Amino acid sequence: MSSRPVGHSEKSQLSNKASAFSIAAILGDKLPSERSGRDSTGRSAAAAITVNVGSPTLPPAASALLTHSLATHPLSSTGSETGNRGDSTSPRSIVSPHRYENVSEKSPSAMDTSEGKLGPLDICSLPNGTSRNSSPILVEPKSPPLAATNLPSSNGSVEMANITCILETKELWNKFHDLGTEMIITKSGRRMFPTLRVSFRNTDPDTRYFVLMDIVPVDSKRYRYAYHKSSWLVAGKADPPLPTRLYMHPDGPHSGLNLQKQTVSFEKLKLTNNLLDKNGRIILNSMHKYQPRIHIVKKRDNINEATSITNLDAEEFRTFVFPETVFIAVTAYQNQLITKLKIDSNPFAKGFRDSSRLSDFERESMEGLIQHHTYARSPLRSYGDGDYSDAESLKLRESSFSKVGEQGLDKNGAMMLPHWALWRPSLSAGSTPTTYSNIDQRLYAWYGSMYGFPATAAAAAAAGIVFPNLGLHPLQLPDNLRELRNAAAAANAYSGLTSSENSSPFLSGSHRFHPYLVPDEVKREGASLVEGCRP
């Protein structure tokens, strides 16, 4: 029995290049002339929609804020909507990932009941430049209303409500967003590009946090791309909802101190269309629109099973949404401009670049953007290290392309409208605006997705959404606050019992396996541990 290393495919001689078309429209987007938040560092920060999730232990001021938010904005219950899909949202049905394989398909028609009820997102109605430079009014570092008091929570740490989340490489996200971001999903899993990278402010240096990400449907529609119109169209109702997996950042928990210094990158997260995926990748429906979300959960000290049970309601967490990271999942790129932008900005796609399509000036600008994106990945960056000259010069260069305008030309020379009007009404050419109001409410707590254990169900637990410039907005409606709280508790319980030992690529270190690849034994362990937390 001769055993050989896994074979490597031999290279052949054919070189395929991407078809040529103008990238002017891609580059021709005005960049903000100032950076929100952290001017001194040069870091580009995106405005975040913050989802404040109240905890019973909220201090008076924070609770008042939350209450105010709830009172001044209509938070219509979508219980009936989510209830119709509720089989998969009940905690009991999420004990095992396999439960999702025959996920409920009840009442798909109920998914659209709230469509348009609350109108388009206000943030989308803002002038382009304004929306890109918006600062969260609640938590932005420059003038956080609660920063002066720095209200301690019941356990003595800095209040969660003060925490700010900043989207890195926002310029790149904006470029994709303007075209209509597409993300490839494959059976074996595909990374996102751009990578979602965030940093935090106002975390308590002495507190430890988990950072998580999930991706929720934006609406209940299925889309298709009209090539002749170069735009996305609604193709019908959404396919049956999939298990929403919560991806816990494998490095967690993080100290609040380091969260202030280091960028949290979700570059290892992978998207798949494989409903049977057992590797913790996030499962999405192709041709559906999705919104990534970032959650930060305070880690409790002295975790053990008893406290996990008794203090379930004391969990504290916070959710952030960046509208510019919305995307449509695809199995193959639809919009050629997206393909082009991916090729020109993702280093791994460099082999498809065709320098003949770009002038030296364009090439230089593009590489600046790439450099910026790559640089942001370094774990060594700290604020104020003054290494942002690239970003500086990039903006000067890119702004020179603004004359090209928002419209580009397709490969046939036809005028191309911006295709992402659905999400950027200010750029719309007549499409029916879609809202976030019926984002899927359920947040299945599957903290063990990459660790192997399905923790507990957690519906999207938004008590209210604070828009950076507009105050609270009902981006997501409250479904079951306790669910996300349970999920947070599960994260803490998992941390206390097994930590991140299954999430690191170093434990046994085969490069052939991803850190989220966990043997079934481990998955069972995790599952049982979580079960133990929920008597």
Added chain:
Amino acid sequence: MSSRPVGHSEKSQLSNKASAFSIAAILGDKLPSERSGRDSTGRSAAAAITVNVGSPTLPPAASALLTHSLATHPLSSTGSETGNRGDSTSPRSIVSPHRYENVSEKSPSAMDTSEGKLGPLDICSLPNGTSRNSSPILVEPKSPPLAATNLPSSNGSVEMANITCILETKELWNKFHDLGTEMIITKSGRRMFPTLRVSFRNTDPDTRYFVLMDIVPVDSKRYRYAYHKSSWLVAGKADPPLPTRLYMHPDGPHSGLNLQKQTVSFEKLKLTNNLLDKNGRIILNSMHKYQPRIHIVKKRDNINEATSITNLDAEEFRTFVFPETVFIAVTAYQNQLITKLKIDSNPFAKGFRDSSRLSDFERESMEGLIQHHTYARSPLRSYGDGDYSDAESLKLRESSFSKVGEQGLDKNGAMMLPHWALWRPSLSAGSTPTTYSNIDQRLYAWYGSMYGFPATAAAAAAAGIVFPNLGLHPLQLPDNLRELRNAAAAANAYSGLTSSENSSPFLSGSHRFHPYLVPDEVKREGASLVEGCRP
């Protein structure tokens, strides 16, 4: 200002191949006909020298065992020896990594005072086959004397003394060991090959552990390689000792349950000769002989600064030494047979393989070994998954080479003696046997080496060494038990305060930076945190 991605070197056309010489001597080593310990799984397990480090909380039976060990074997104090080098061993001098830059060079002559005092290691006198199949009499899974009772320690967990550590890919280590293992050290850091991979038995499933590794000098000598004799010679006294860094496995802490299922691989550990290294790589002197060691430290629950201080003496840990992993650090390979074996067994060196030197049969055998080594890296392996057919067939194949004998031919056709006689007296051709008796005793607790903080000094804290077949052996003498205990406490304190968040490659995920590369800010944080634990 055009910024471009880091340049990649262009490939040229010249192909350099390793010089050809026979590998028969390398392959011609009889392998053990049985596996120690885990026959049912097919996993090859190496005999470990276990260094029992007593804890004040040891239960009666374990303490009795330890006492017996101490009583029946001479544990002469080497306090004077280590005391002469003591500046760098005092906890106070290890607060900062920078302290090491001018490490003490006092009394180098004192290093050899115990040379030969205890005679050669008995394990080296064993018949070859016996030493390779030896099972630790204390802790080997098949008949652990204490397994039946499974004595709980004072905190209710399974006793540390029961824990067994097993060296993976022992066959490969033995092949190198027979030739005289050399490990390249470079300024930028070089991985070890073979990689040190261990698994554990009898860990408490509900307890969490840190797994650490350090590399300590075997003796106080400097070596040189005599090409004309194809053997290593003593070249004089050792260079001034270097700061011994404790490398904490970046995935820790691990649950005892997973430690029983998964192999802990130290493949990311790097060796360097750069005394100013700030990246947590292990610093070694070239042309010096070293012994890797594995430490497992029980993680305490409910870590906080108070308990870290008050319970310092309650730390529980255990140290394991595998003599077949001894090596000489080199900046360039000396023994061409080592070069050949590395090329033929390290997948990354495949480009230097010259198939003309090997028959198909030899090639097949070598690849089986490689496959085995690679396979052992998978984090997904669990015991009893029956995938060891490669290892099985490998042994059959390799045994057919035994006729070649222990001696090979150098490239000139001259008879080559085994060069590692110093460590394998049974293979010796007259070299003066060297012992482990004067292994450097000091174990500097530099848990923060890759995390950025030098925790505390910890001398090699051996209360006694249990040889698999021979009982206790004074491999290492007790210097300062409390030091390693402090180091363990520091590890726990670090875990409680910052966990492994600096150790993972995913936090910001640049592939250009290793997980141990931590910005100075983080290092200061870690250092101060540890300082806080040691008032």
Added chain:
DNA sequence: GCTTTCCCACCTAGGTGTAAAGCT
């Protein structure tokens, strides 16, 4: 007709020993 899958060329990132140059 539209969507998905698969294999592939071509990248990034980085782990090897080589050979020549550099150092002492």
Added chain:
DNA sequence: AGCTTTACACCTAGGTGGGAAAGC
């Protein structure tokens, strides 16, 4: 003369989109 450093060819490992083929 012996040891160390450096650039580099050549690997492993795996992330890209292309395009043909397969589904559906």
